[in-house]
Amino acid sequence: MLQQLLDGLMLALDPISLIAIALGVLVGILIGSIPGLTTTMGMAIFVPFTFFLPPLVGLPFLMGLYKGGIYGGSIPAILINAPGTGAAIATVFDGYPLAQQGRANSALKVALFSSSIGDTLSDIITILLAQTVVSISLLVGKPELFSILICSLAIIATMTGGSVVKGLLAASFGLMLSTVGTDIGGRWRFAFGNSYLAGGFSLITLLIGLFAFATIIERILESGKENETHQEIMKISKDDRLRWSEFRKCLPHIFRSTGIGSFIGLIPAIGQPVAAFLGYSCAKRFSKEPEKFGKGSLEGVAGPEACNNAVNGPTLLPLMAFGIPGDMVTAVLLGAFIVQGLRPGPGLFRNYGDVMYGVLMSMMVANIFMFIFGYILSGAYAKIASINSKYLIPAVFALASVGSYSVNNSVFDVGIMVFFGFVGFLLNRFDIPMAPLVITFLLGHGIENSLIQSLILFRGDPLGFLSRPFCFLLLLSAVLLIFAPGLVRSYKKNQSPQK
Amino acid sequence: MKQLLSRKIIFNRRFASVCLIVGLIYFILIYFQASPREVPGARGFGKLTGRFFPQLGGGVFLLCSAILFVQSFFNKKFIEHTDDPDKLKGMLDQNESVIGVSKIEFITNLVIMVVGLIYVSVLPFLGYLPATIVAVFALTWVMGNRNWIYLFILSFIVPFVIYKIFISLLYVPLPRGVLELIGF
Numbered sequence: 125m126l127q128q129l130l131d132g133l134m135l136a137l138d139p140i141s142l143i144a145i146a147l148g149v150l151v152g153i154l155i156g157s158i159p160g161l162t163t164t165m166g167m168a169i170f171v172p173f174t175f176f177l178p179p180l181v182g183l184p185f186l187m188g189l190y191k192g193g194i195y196g197g198s199i200p201a202i203l204i205n206a207p208g209t210g211a212a213i214a215t216v217f218d219g220y221p222l223a224q225q226g227r228a229n230s231a232l233k234v235a236l237f238s239s240s241i242g243d244t245l246s247d248i249i250t251i252l253l254a255q256t257v258v259s260i261s262l263l264v265g266k267p268e269l270f271s272i273l274i275c276s277l278a279i280i281a282t283m284t285g286g287s288v289v290k291g292l293l294a295a296s297f298g299l300m301l302s303t304v305g306t307d308i309g310g311r312w313r314f315a316f317g318n319s320y321l322a323g324g325f326s327l328i329t330l331l332i333g334l335f336a337f338a339t340i341i342e343r344i345l346e347s348g349k350e351n352e353t354h355q356e357i358m359k360i361s362k363d364d365r366l367r368w369s370e371f372r373k374c375l376p377h378i379f380r381s382t383g384i385g386s387f388i389g390l391i392p393a394i395g396q397p398v399a400a401f402l403g404y405s406c407a408k409r410f411s412k413e414p415e416k417f418g419k420g421s422l423e424g425v426a427g428p429e430a431c432n433n434a435v436n437g438p439t440l441l442p443l444m445a446f447g448i449p450g451d452m453v454t455a456v457l458l459g460a461f462i463v464q465g466l467r468p469g470p471g472l473f474r475n476y477g478d479v480m481y482g483v484l485m486s487m488m489v490a491n492i493f494m495f496i497f498g499y500i501l502s503g504a505y506a507k508i509a510s511i512n513s514k515y516l517i518p519a520v521f522a523l524a525s526v527g528s529y530s531v532n533n534s535v536f537d538v539g540i541m542v543f544f545g546f547v548g549f550l551l552n553r554f555d556i557p558m559a560p561l562v563i564t565f566l567l568g569h570g571i572e573n574s575l576i577q578s579l580i581l582f583r584g585d586p587l588g589f590l591s592r593p594f595c596f597l598l599l600l601s602a603v604l605l606i607f608a609p610g611l612v613r614s615y616k617k618n619q620s621p622q623k
Numbered sequence: 624m625k626q627l628l629s630r631k632i633i634f635n636r637r638f639a640s641v642c643l644i645v646g647l648i649y650f651i652l653i654y655f656q657a658s659p660r661e662v663p664g665a666r667g668f669g670k671l672t673g674r675f676f677p678q679l680g681g682g683v684f685l686l687c688s689a690i691l692f693v694q695s696f697f698n699k700k701f702i703e704h705t706d707d708p709d710k711l712k713g714m715l716d717q718n719e720s721v722i723g724v725s726k727i728e729f730i731t732n733l734v735i736m737v738v739g740l741i742y743v744s745v746l747p748f749l750g751y752l753p754a755t756i757v758a759v760f761a762l763t764w765v766m767g768n769r770n771w772i773y774l775f776i777l778s779f780i781v782p783f784v785i786y787k788i789f790i791s792l793l794y795v796p797l798p799r800g801v802l803e804l805i806g807f
Contacts (some may be wrong), residue, residue, distance in 0.1 A: 289694070293642065293687035299680030300649055303657075307673035311658040314677075340762075341735055345728055347766040517766060518759040518777045522785050525742070525755060530795045535746045542739035546732060553724050554638045572676040576662055579671055 129251065132481025135180050136489050144181045145486055148188025149493040153501065155189070156196020156212075163193025163211075167457070179464040179479050184486035186460055191243060191436055191490045194396060195498060198235040198429055202228055204520060206336040211396030211432040213562060214404040216335065218417060218424030225420050229502070230366040234422045235429045236498040237371065238378050242430030243437065244491045245379075246386045250437035251484050253390075254444070254473065266581065267589055270574035271598035273567055276398050278602035279405060281560040288609055294551070295560035301325055302568020308576050320536040325544075327566055329528045329537045333544025334551075334558055336524040341549045343517045366422075374426035377407040381427050385434025390441055396432040397566055401559055403431025437487055444472055444480065628702050634724070636695035642688035649681045750800020755782040 135141065156163055167189055174182025197212035202219030215235065222231040281291035304314040305324025315321040381403035388399040407427025408417045417424045443454045443461075461467070466476055473480055528541035551558060564571075582588025589595045658673035724732070738761070746754050760778035768774060789795040 289687050289690050292683060293691065296680050296684035296687060300677065300684055303677045303680060307658060307662065307676075309658065309660065309662045309673060311660070311673055313658065313673055314652065314656045316656065341732065344735060344762075344765060345731055518762045519781045521762055522755050522759050522782050525746075525758075526751065526785055526789055526795075526797065529746075529751070529797065530789065533796055535743055535798065538746060539740065539743040542736065542743060545739075546736060549732065550638075550724070554635065568680075575676070576671055580662075584671065 128477050128481045129485070131478050132483075132485040135478065135482035136184065136485040138180065141180050141184050141482075141486060142489065144177075144185040145188040145490050146493045146497075148185040148190075149192035149490055150188075150497055152189040152192020152194075153196035153199075153494070153497055154192075156193040157199035163190060163197070167193070174460055174464075179466065180482045180486075183460060183464065183483050184490070186457060187483065187487050188490040188493065190457070191433070191487065191494055192497070194433055194436060195236065195239040195243075195429075195494055198239065198425075199232065202231045202235060202425070204336075205339050206520065206524075207331060211400055211435075212428075213331070213335075213397055213559065214400040214428035214432075215425055217404065218419075218421045221418070221420035222422070222425065227364050227420065227422075229364040230370070230422060231425050232502050233366040234371065234374055234425045236495065236502065238374065238381075238426040238429040239433040240491055240495040240498070241378050242382045242385060242432075242434040243494070244488065245382045246389065246434035247437040247484070247487045247491065249386045250389075250441060250487070251481075253438070253441060254480075254484065266574045267578040267592055267595045268598075270571065270578050271589065271592075271595040271602075273571050273574065275598040275602045275605075276402070277560070277564055277567065277571075278605040279402065281557075282605050282609065287555075288606060290556050291560050292606070294556050294558070295564045298561040298564030298566075299568050299571070301330070301561075302565045302572075308573055318536075320532070320534060323532070324569075325540060325565070326528075326531045326537055327562075329531055329540045330544050330565060331562065332524045332528050333541040334548035334562065336520055337541055337545025338548030338552060340517055340521055340524070341545055342552070370422055373412075374423050377403075377410070377423050377427045378430040380406055380410065381429075381431035382434040385431035386438045388431075389435035389438030396435045396439075398563055399435045400428035400432040401563065403427040403429075437484075440484075625702055629699070632695050632698050632702070635698075636692060639688050639692035639695060643685065643692060646681055646685040646688050649677070650685070653677045653681065746800075747798050748800055750802045751797040752782055752786045752802060753800060755786075 136145075152163065167186055174186060177185070194211050197207055198215045198219065201207040201212040201215040202223050205216055205220040207213045207216055219231045219235065222228065277295055281295045282288050302324070304321060305312075306315075306322060307313045312322050384402050384406060385399045388402065404417075404424060404427050407423050408414050411417065411421070411423050413421065413423075439454055440457070443457065466472060466479065524541060525538050528537045529535065531537050548558065551561070578589065579586065582591075589599060653674050657677055661672050738758075742754060742758050749757075756778050759782055760774065763774055763777050768777075786797060789797050
């Protein structure tokens, strides 16, 4: 294995591969940092270019783009409250308040350091696990996957909002939205005879609407008020420097989130957004200052950023081993692999070990470029932050409309984006947490597929889940997560009059 | 505080009512828009049709809406009989500064929605660049910016740069509309 690793490293350090990786990272950061331009879209655009390149030039370029894009998504999340990618949704919660407090530079630095550390450590894990992951992945069947998804949803629904009922309401609304499109049998559902709706709502359109267009509406309403807040979106202080003492506090969260992210990455269909939320929830839970979360905490940026980047490496393992894409980006990667003649499966490492280890080592090299470019370019990003919201919001609108259009090259998506802008505005006003909605929308199809396939496996009997210990434990945890807060509250209520 | 909470509860009740209506409409639509046929491989298990999952999601949504609706009456009672400021503050949830939507905000929202729909409607015919120039100009003006230099930069330069990046660098075929007629 050591020899294969060294061979892979030599292939990744080839000058042309290095240029491809550097270019990929740069393009990825730029694409990720522009709201509406997603890593998925960027990769989909550039995949055809790789068809004409050797595997160790084309694939490292895509790897660089992937990593740069996931990191780049944190930049608009921090600076303009619009996550560049789905993976950066959780970064908005504290990154944006930090930018509002004039600490955008520190937030960007923490995001860069966390992303680089999380990504590098998870890549090491990926390389070490590459050969043995087949046996681990084989243990995760459809019922287990369904249980994992439900447990993740329960965590998100109960942890992200003040009220469990509101969290569940948002989650179920997300499930309802995910049912638009086609059902598991391939038949149109809630499409109203419209071919655009038959493809379902695009996640990116939904995100741009819920986060960017809702912000535009809020700013328009604010501008009509007498006490208009100037430069509320971004306020940069020249004295803003990230102190070592501050970063040291983030380190435990980075390492913890790297572990969580790496684990999540191993499980297909969960992906960066869920990992980012779990990283955020865990950072909040283990922080000595949880009350700062949501108001501008550097730990609240470090947790999700390390976690979402830590997914990048391990998410390729189920892809390489079984051809199961962990998310949309890896689905695009899957296409690139097949075009290059690298058909995923247990034989991939056996037949193309040198190429695959070359690709894996190129991920490590991409992290170095990501750190360098992120550090050098952070000054340029910070300059954007000093722009008054008055000037930025119209530009955000122009980007949001073009971004939603470019998802499917359809004006219909621009209309959907406007619609979700209003939904997002209303949800904000009624304290309905957005995260459960987005995540359940994202996982809706996966949940439906795994649930129905599990029920088929159990011959229609839902009690079949209880016969599997792993499923039973996870589903029990989900039930406890939902009902425990209410039970504890009523117990305390009953106890207090007795005192 | 009590006044503020009462207002919040009324808004929450209205919101829960809207959710109940949305949930009921969704449930009715299931019978028109989702296939009653069993999914492949599920023959004989009866319930595993294209309607199964929407019924599950819609059911949870309706249940949560109903709980919120009923909860609002209990909360109202609780507020009337409680004077403890800590307990009252605890009911404000996370976002105590923003409660519901005022009438003016609602009307402004409707106007924005209509403008948004007009923008979407004219986009294929007018093209991305002209439609966005007009929309960005209007938006910049509405947001109180009357500086003509900024108005020009934001309305013309920004959409143009974005347009060129997408068309020339990213090869995204944005709608050209009238620009196609003049060969731009």
